[in-house]
Amino acid sequence: xxxxxxxxxxxxxxxxxxxxxxxxxxDWSFEGRWIEPFMGSGVVGFNxxxxxxxxxxxxxxxxxxxxxxxxxxxxxxxxxxxxxxxGEILSRCGQDYYYEVRERxxxxxxxxxxxxxxxxxxxxxxxxNRKGNFNVPFGHKPQRFSxxxxxxxxxxxxxxxxMSRHSNxxxxxxxxxxxxxxxxxxxxxxxxxxxxxxxxxxxxSWNEENEQYLFETLNQSPGKFILSTWHSNQYRKNVFLExxxxxxxxxxxxxxxxxxxxxxxxxxxxxxxxxxxxxxHPHEKSVEQPEQLMxxxxxxxxQKSERLVL
Ligand SMILES: C[S@@+](CC[C@H](N)C(=O)[O-])C[C@H]1O[C@@H](n2cnc3c(N)ncnc32)[C@H](O)[C@@H]1O
Numbered sequence: 001x002x003x004x005x006x007x008x009x010x011x012x013x014x015x016x017x018x019x020x021x022x023x024x025x026x027d028w029s030f031e032g033r034w035i036e037p038f039m040g041s042g043v044v045g046f047n048x049x050x051x052x053x054x055x056x057x058x059x060x061x062x063x064x065x066x067x068x069x070x071x072x073x074x075x076x077x078x079x080x081x082x083x084x085x086x087g088e089i090l091s092r093c094g095q096d097y098y099y100e101v102r103e104r105x106x107x108x109x110x111x112x113x114x115x116x117x118x119x120x121x122x123x124x125x126x127x128x129n130r131k132g133n134f135n136v137p138f139g140h141k142p143q144r145f146s147x148x149x150x151x152x153x154x155x156x157x158x159x160x161x162x163m164s165r166h167s168n169x170x171x172x173x174x175x176x177x178x179x180x181x182x183x184x185x186x187x188x189x190x191x192x193x194x195x196x197x198x199x200x201x202x203x204x205s206w207n208e209e210n211e212q213y214l215f216e217t218l219n220q221s222p223g224k225f226i227l228s229t230w231h232s233n234q235y236r237k238n239v240f241l242e243x244x245x246x247x248x249x250x251x252x253x254x255x256x257x258x259x260x261x262x263x264x265x266x267x268x269x270x271x272x273x274x275x276x277x278x279x280x281h282p283h284e285k286s287v288e289q290p291e292q293l294m295x296x297x298x299x300x301x302x303q304k305s306e307r308l309v310l
Pocket of ligand 1: 011012013014015016037038039040041042043044056057058059174175176177192193194195203204205206
């Protein structure tokens, strides 16, 4: 089974489970940039490991966090120290401390506070109210920051740091319309917009007009693209696949999500990938660029030598 690198920040709609499927569909012959106008957690691009990439999102806190890693303001050691200290206070004071950090973050917008909140809030959700304040409640686990959990997060931060050091990645806070203005023929665009009518918050809302704009732009795009969207669940189907996207190629994959803890509440959802190039046969193995494997080796080296300066 393919190992998927999980990023330090989680978000709703994270595509970790679909990464192997997406990697199989990507046309690896692209020579330009990997462009992700809706990066969210970044899990897709971080597993593609492109040499040149633009990761964009309308949420400034996500982008600040990654820019702080790239600039070195945040690194594995700082994250470890911070989470050990904050996690210890959380375990003593419980939810009151969570709400204290939430209030602090809404004033200072410190990237480390964002990480802390993201990793102990309810379901790793990212949601901001109309004033632009983070408003997700506590996830009810005061003992959240165990040594093993912190080490996992530290490794996730180090991974992004090392990969970005060896590649040309930029993280930009901007609307998708801006990001899509810059596409060239050699680029590869991966789009994972919010679903119409869901996840509505200050930075993250989506309507038919946006979907239409995205369609028109990608339709004229000189580069190759993959769009992630939903196909259907047991009650509904995505009408835009028929009204807008039907002229392109499409692949689907069943995905299960849980409503509550019971096994009988495991609900199927069909996920779809839409693309403007003929995908390989699903049994054909996709070839990863050797350069990527080299970068993964560098990361292994870095981990072994603990913060070896490369
Ligand atoms: C479904 S999530 C992307 C998930 C991501 N592929 C992952 O696996 O983590 C959609 C993202 O689009 C961003 N977004 C919403 N509206 C946007 C807009 N108008 N322009 C740019 N990004 C937007 C949200 O902030 C959110 O992070």
